[in-house]
Amino acid sequence: MTTSQQRIRPRRLRQSPGMRRLVAETRLNAADLVQPLFVSESLSSPRAVPSMPGVLQHSLESLPAAARKARDAGVGAVMLFGIPAVKDAAGAGATDPDGILTRGVRGLAAAVPDMPIIADLCLDEFTDHGHCGVLAADGTVDNEATLQRYRQMATLLGEAGATLLGTSGMMDGQVGAVRDALDGAGLHTTGILAYAAKYASAFYRPFRDAVESSLVGDRRSYQQDPANAIEALREVRLDLAEGADIVMVKPALGYLDIVAAAAAEADVPVAAYVVSGESAMVEAAAAAGWLDRRAAIMEALTCVRRAGAGIVCTYWATEVAQWLARGDD
Numbered sequence: 537m538t539t540s541q542q543r544i545r546p547r548r549l550r551q552s553p554g555m556r557r558l559v560a561e562t563r564l565n566a567a568d569l570v571q572p573l574f575v576s577e578s579l580s581s582p583r584a585v586p587s588m589p590g591v592l593q594h595s596l597e598s599l600p601a602a603a604r605k606a607r608d609a610g611v612g613a614v615m616l617f618g619i620p621a622v623k624d625a626a627g628a629g630a631t632d633p634d635g636i637l638t639r640g641v642r643g644l645a646a647a648v649p650d651m652p653i654i655a656d657l658c659l660d661e662f663t664d665h666g667h668c669g670v671l672a673a674d675g676t677v678d679n680e681a682t683l684q685r686y687r688q689m690a691t692l693l694g695e696a697g698a699t700l701l702g703t704s705g706m707m708d709g710q711v712g713a714v715r716d717a718l719d720g721a722g723l724h725t726t727g728i729l730a731y732a733a734k735y736a737s738a739f740y741r742p743f744r745d746a747v748e749s750s751l752v753g754d755r756r757s758y759q760q761d762p763a764n765a766i767e768a769l770r771e772v773r774l775d776l777a778e779g780a781d782i783v784m785v786k787p788a789l790g791y792l793d794i795v796a797a798a799a800a801e802a803d804v805p806v807a808a809y810v811v812s813g814e815s816a817m818v819e820a821a822a823a824a825g826w827l828d829r830r831a832a833i834m835e836a837l838t839c840v841r842r843a844g845a846g847i848v849c850t851y852w853a854t855e856v857a858q859w860l861a862r863g864d865d
């Protein structure tokens with residue numbers, strides 16, 4: 537059969553923007569995007585994070601406007617990370633009722649009461665050693681002692697008005713401990729967004745600038761090995777059994793196989809987090825003129841959705857939502 541005699545022509549469905557739009561299997565919606573935000577106790581006005589172009593450390597004063605901007609663009613939720621003025625071994629700032637994260641959550645709950653507010657539930661921003669938990673005498677991260685700290689954080693952040701708690705510390709049993717603490721405090725409607733499969737990734741580096749992390753070493757004794765997929769499913773199943781409301785895979789772009797596997801496994805919504813270093817690669821290449829920034833962002837986020845994530849955390853959330861609202865993508 538010569539080319540002109542072909543009856544089956546896949547290109548028919550690609551011939552025009554309208555036809556491509558009709559048959560698109562995956563669409564980005566602003567409602568599916570989560571905007572991470574940073575609030576710093578030390579600032580009185582916003583400050584740029586050089587390794588995260590476009591991302592700001594907010595002050596308590598500037599934070600509400602950033603959340604309102606995300607809401608007005610149609611973004612689905614905001615996720616808050618706090619940067620305390622003082623860090624110590626136990627991460628005391630994390631459980632201070634007047635600590636930066638608690639105050640930030642209260643500010644968001646007042647500013648965007650109709651929007652889900654995800655509070656990061658981890659100690660790494662608050663500890664002087666930079667680990668996600670407290671340390672035992674031998675210097676290892678003490679799982680059980682850390683769970684006690686997470687339980688305290690859970691009730692505090694739930695009472696402050698967080699809709700969902702983002703358990704990002706990768707301690708064993710953290711979802712169960714947080715669920716138990718919330719229920720014990722009568723916070724039955726506060727949900728858990730479980731960082732179920734969180735890998736020990738080199739692509740978190742710019743984030744550590746954003747939270748002024750003092751980590752020396754790495755997190756490989758609690759975050760997952762990038763070489764492994766099977767244990768990701770084990771983590772997902774455990775978090776579901778412990779009561780996770782949403783499970784997340786992180787990072788996203790290099791881990792789309794894990795996103796797809798988690799989506800096949802889970803009977804709750806699956807989220808994926810396009811992390812700081814993944815964004816930085818696109819930003820740096822675009823700044824050099826090597827990539828079309830907007831096309832690369834839209835493609836990257838569409839691919840994460842196509843792999844099976846219903847929810848995508850991305851530093852580009854508000855900007856992409858504004859593009860989508862204008863209807864030009």
Ligand code: PBG
Pocket residue numbers: 656658659660661668704705739740741742743744755810811812813
């Ligand atoms: C830990 C946390 C990290 C990120 C989100 N939560 C850093 C880490 O685990 O080292 C990274 C996010 C990003 O890189 O965008 N609370």
